[in-house]
Amino acid sequence: MTATLDPPNPTTAHHLPEGTREIAFREALREAMSQEMRRDQRIFLMGEEVAQYNGAYKVSQGMLDEFGPKRIIDSPISENGFAGLAVGAAMYGLRPIIEFMSWSFSLVAADQLLNNVPKMLYMSGGQWGCPVTFRGNNGAGGQLGSTHSWTTEAIYSNIPGLKIAIPSCPADAKGLLTTAIRDDDPVFNLESERMLSDKGPVPEGEYTIPFGLAALRRGTWSGERDSDCTLVSFGRPVNFCIEAADELAKDGIVCDVLDMRTIRPLDIDSIIESLKRTNRIVVVDQCWPFASVASEVITQVCEKAFDYLDHQPLRVNTDDVPTPYAKNLEAEYLPHKGKIMAAVKTTLAGATA
Amino acid sequence: MPIRTVYKAQVDHLQILDEDGKVDDKLWRGDILSDEQVVFAYDFMITCRQLDEIAFKLQRSGRMGTYPQNKGQEAAAIGSGMAAVKGRDFLCPCYRENAALFLHGMPMEYVLMNWMGDERGNKIPEGVNITPISIPIGTQMLHAAGIAWAYKLRKEDRCVITYFGDGATSEGDFHEAMNFATVQNVPCVFFCQNNQWAISVPREIQMNSETVAQKAFAYGAHAIQVDGNDLFAVYKATREAIDRARAGGGVTLIEAMTYRLADHTTADDARRYRDEAEVASWRGKDPMIRLRKYLEGKGLWDDARQAASEEKAKVLVAEVVKRAEGIEKPAVTDIFDYTFAELDPELELQKATMRTSSIGQEPSQVGLNSGERQHA
Numbered sequence: 001m002t003a004t005l006d007p008p009n010p011t012t013a014h015h016l017p018e019g020t021r022e023i024a025f026r027e028a029l030r031e032a033m034s035q036e037m038r039r040d041q042r043i044f045l046m047g048e049e050v051a052q053y054n055g056a057y058k059v060s061q062g063m064l065d066e067f068g069p070k071r072i073i074d075s076p077i078s079e080n081g082f083a084g085l086a087v088g089a090a091m092y093g094l095r096p097i098i099e100f101m102s103w104s105f106s107l108v109a110a111d112q113l114l115n116n117v118p119k120m121l122y123m124s125g126g127q128w129g130c131p132v133t134f135r136g137n138n139g140a141g142g143q144l145g146s147t148h149s150w151t152t153e154a155i156y157s158n159i160p161g162l163k164i165a166i167p168s169c170p171a172d173a174k175g176l177l178t179t180a181i182r183d184d185d186p187v188f189n190l191e192s193e194r195m196l197s198d199k200g201p202v203p204e205g206e207y208t209i210p211f212g213l214a215a216l217r218r219g220t221w222s223g224e225r226d227s228d229c230t231l232v233s234f235g236r237p238v239n240f241c242i243e244a245a246d247e248l249a250k251d252g253i254v255c256d257v258l259d260m261r262t263i264r265p266l267d268i269d270s271i272i273e274s275l276k277r278t279n280r281i282v283v284v285d286q287c288w289p290f291a292s293v294a295s296e297v298i299t300q301v302c303e304k305a306f307d308y309l310d311h312q313p314l315r316v317n318t319d320d321v322p323t324p325y326a327k328n329l330e331a332e333y334l335p336h337k338g339k340i341m342a343a344v345k346t347t348l349a350g351a352t353a
Numbered sequence: 354m355p356i357r358t359v360y361k362a363q364v365d366h367l368q369i370l371d372e373d374g375k376v377d378d379k380l381w382r383g384d385i386l387s388d389e390q391v392v393f394a395y396d397f398m399i400t401c402r403q404l405d406e407i408a409f410k411l412q413r414s415g416r417m418g419t420y421p422q423n424k425g426q427e428a429a430a431i432g433s434g435m436a437a438v439k440g441r442d443f444l445c446p447c448y449r450e451n452a453a454l455f456l457h458g459m460p461m462e463y464v465l466m467n468w469m470g471d472e473r474g475n476k477i478p479e480g481v482n483i484t485p486i487s488i489p490i491g492t493q494m495l496h497a498a499g500i501a502w503a504y505k506l507r508k509e510d511r512c513v514i515t516y517f518g519d520g521a522t523s524e525g526d527f528h529e530a531m532n533f534a535t536v537q538n539v540p541c542v543f544f545c546q547n548n549q550w551a552i553s554v555p556r557e558i559q560m561n562s563e564t565v566a567q568k569a570f571a572y573g574a575h576a577i578q579v580d581g582n583d584l585f586a587v588y589k590a591t592r593e594a595i596d597r598a599r600a601g602g603g604v605t606l607i608e609a610m611t612y613r614l615a616d617h618t619t620a621d622d623a624r625r626y627r628d629e630a631e632v633a634s635w636r637g638k639d640p641m642i643r644l645r646k647y648l649e650g651k652g653l654w655d656d657a658r659q660a661a662s663e664e665k666a667k668v669l670v671a672e673v674v675k676r677a678e679g680i681e682k683p684a685v686t687d688i689f690d691y692t693f694a695e696l697d698p699e700l701e702l703q704k705a706t707m708r709t710s711s712i713g714q715e716p717s718q719v720g721l722n723s724g725e726r727q728h729a
Contacts, residue, residue: 044506070506076536081529084492088445088499091484094506111526115489116496124485125476126691161692184694212697265697 019204026196028170032177047099083109100136104150118161135189146322154287164263166190168238170200175209212265218245219256226277233284234260244340279310280347289317311347369585374646403666412619425614428640432587443482445497445515465677491524501539520551531572540598548613569606581609582640
C-alpha cells in the first residue's frame with residue numbers, strides 16, 4: 001500500500017502520517033531505494049563506491065548485503081560511462097538508479113546527460129523512454145573548493161525532458177526519491193552533502209510525494225492575516241529561509257516560506273497564490289544569479305501576476321563568482337539568513353501595516 | 354630479479370576473400386554461408402548502394418538535409434548484420450551501417466526520413482532490435498553495454514553489437530564502454546568500421562596505435578582485425594564473436610578495415626584533403642567487385658542477373674523514396690509530445706497556447722483572447 005504524503009494543497013504539508021520516527025536524511029534516501037528495490041526487481045543501484053564501501057557518504061550502507069552484487073554495483077570511475085550504461089539498461093526495461101558521488105562529477109557525463117537522457121524519448125518519436133533516477137550530492141559541501149561545489153540546478157533545469165527534484169528535509173528526501181524511481185521519465189535528484197546527517201520525522205512505510213507540488217513551511221493561508229512577504233526556495237536554502245522567517249517573526253514580520261520540492265515541474269501556481277496574499281516576493285537560490293532558477297521564477301511571476309506586486313521581486317543567489325575555498329568566504333558567498341532577512345526587509349521598506 | 358614479460362599480445366588480420374574474388378578454402382567452408390545466402394548478400398549490396406547513391410542525389414537536389422554515404426562499406430555492414438540474429442540480437446548503430454539496419458528490420462524509408470529531418474525515422478518499429486541512429490560520436494557504445502548488462506541480469510541468451518568508426522575510439526565513451534563491458538563480462542561485440550578517415554583526420558593523426566584492434570588488450574577483450582571489404586571475413590569474425598559473447602566467453606573488439614569511398618557527409622568535400630591515388634587504390638578493393646567475381650567464378654552470377662538486380666534495385670529504391678517523401682508532415686502540435694512520458698501541465702498549456710511567447714502563459718494574460726487584463 002502506497003500513501004501519498006500530501007494532498008494537493010501546500011498548506012497541509014506539515015502533516016505526516018502514523019508510524020513516523022526521526023531518521024537522518026541519508027537513511028531516508030536509503031529507505032526509499034531499498035523499499036523500491038524490494039518491490040521492483042528491475043531496479044539496480046550503480047555508482048562509485050556504492051557497494052563494497054557502502055557509499056562514499058554511506059547512503060547505500062548495507063544495501064550490498066541485502067541486494068547482492070548484481071543489483072548494487074560498484075562502477076569504474078567513469079561518470080559518462082555509467083550514465084550511458086544506465087540509458088541502455090533503461091531502454092531495455094530496467095530501472096537504474098545512478099549515484100553520482102557529487103553532481104559536480106556529472107559534468108564529465110554531459111554528452112549522455114544532456115544529449116541522450118532527456119532526448120531519447122523525443123528523438124525516437126516516443127518510443128525509447130529513459131526512466132533513470134540520477135542522484136547525488138549537489139551544492140557547496142563545505143570547503144570543497146570551486147570545482148567540487150557545483151550547484152547544477154540552473155544548468156539542468158534549462159533542459160526540456162528532465163525532471164528535477166530537490167528535497168530540503170528527510171521526509172521529502174524519501175518521498176521525492178520514491179516518486180523519482182517510479183517515474184517513467186529521467187529524474188535528477190539533487191541532494192546536499194551538508195544535509196545528509198540532518199534528522200527529521202519520516203514515515204516508515206512507502207509513500208510518494210507528487211512532483212510539482214510545493215510545501216508551505218512557514219506562514220499560513222488560513223489565518224487572520226496574510227503574511228508580509230513570500231519566500232520561495234528549494235533544497236538546502238529552504239532551511240535558511242525558515243531560519244530567516246523565524247527571526248523576522250520576532251519583529252512581527254511574517255513570511256510564507258514555500259519549498260518548491262521540484263524545480264521541474266515548478267509549482268508556479270502556489271507561488272502566485274502566496275504572492276496574491278503578500279504582494280512581495282524574494283526567491284532564494286543557491287545557484288549563481290545569471291539565468292538561474294530564481295530568474296525563471298521571477299520571470300514567470302512578472303508574466304503571470306505582475307499586477308499583484310507591490311515591490312519589484314528580489315532574489316538572493318550566491319555571489320557571481322566561483323565558489324570560494326576559505327571557510328569564511330564560502331559562508332558569505334552562499335545565501336544565508338542575513339541576506340534573506342535583508343531582502344525581505346527591502347521589499348517591505350515604506351510599506352504600511 | 355630478472356626482467357620478465359608479464360603480457361604479450363598479437364593482432365591477427367583475417368582475410369578470406371581477396372580482391373580478385375579468390376577464397377581461402379582453409380578458412381572458408383561452403384557451409385558457413387550457403388550459396389543462396391551469398392547471392393542474397395550481393396544482391397542486397399546492389400540495393401543498398403543504389404539507395405546510397407539516390408540519397409546523395411536527393412541531398413544535392415535539395416530534397417534531403419545532410420547525408421553520410423555508406424558507399425564502400427557494405428560488406429562490413431552486411432557481413433556483421435547477417436552474423437547477428439534478427440529478433441534475438443540487438444544493434445546499436447552510428448550512421449554508416451544502413452545495410453545492417455535494413456537486415457534487422459528497419460524499413461529503408463526510415464533512414465531517408467531521418468536524414469530528411471523527420472524524427473519519425475528514428476521510431477523503430479515494434480520488435481526491431483535497433484537503437485536510433487546515433488549522431489553524437491560514440492555515445493551508443495555505452496547504451497550497448499547497458500543493454501547487454503540488462504541481458505545478463507535477465508539471463509537472456511542474446512548479444513548486442515555496436516557500431517562505430519575509427520575516430521570514435523578516441524572518445525571516452527569507447528574506453529568507458531569497453532571497460533564496463535569487459536569487467537562485467539556482458540554479451541557485447543564492439544564493431545569498428547575503420548574507414549581510415551574521421552572526416553578529414555586520417556588514422557595516423559587520430560591515434561598512435563597501429564591498429565584499433567589492439568586497444569582491446571587494455572581491457573582484456575578479444576581482438577581481431579578483418580578485411581572489412583571481405584564479406585566472408587566479416588561474417589566469420591562477427592559470428593564467432595557473438596557466439597563467444599553469448600556463451601560468457603568475453604567481449605570482442607572487431608576492427609573492420611574498410612574505406613569511405615565517398616565524402617564524410619554531403620556537407621564535406623574529401624577531395625580537399627585526400628589523395629586521389631589513395632582513393633583509387635581503395636576503389637579496386639570495393640567489396641562488391643570481389644564478391645561479384647567470386648559469384649561469377651562459381652557460376653552463380655552473370656551480366657543478365659546483374660542487370661536484373663540493378664533494375665530491381667532502382668524500382669525498389671524509387672518506391673522507398675516515394676514513401677519517405679509521401680509521408681504526411683507531422684502535426685505542429687507534435688512539437689510538444691514525447692518530451693515526457695506524459696504531457697505535463699506546463700507543456701499542455703504551451704500546446705494549447707502556441708501563439709504566446711511565454712512559458713505556459715494563458716492567452717488572456719497577454720491580451721490575445723480577451724481584451725481586459727485582470728487587476729488585483
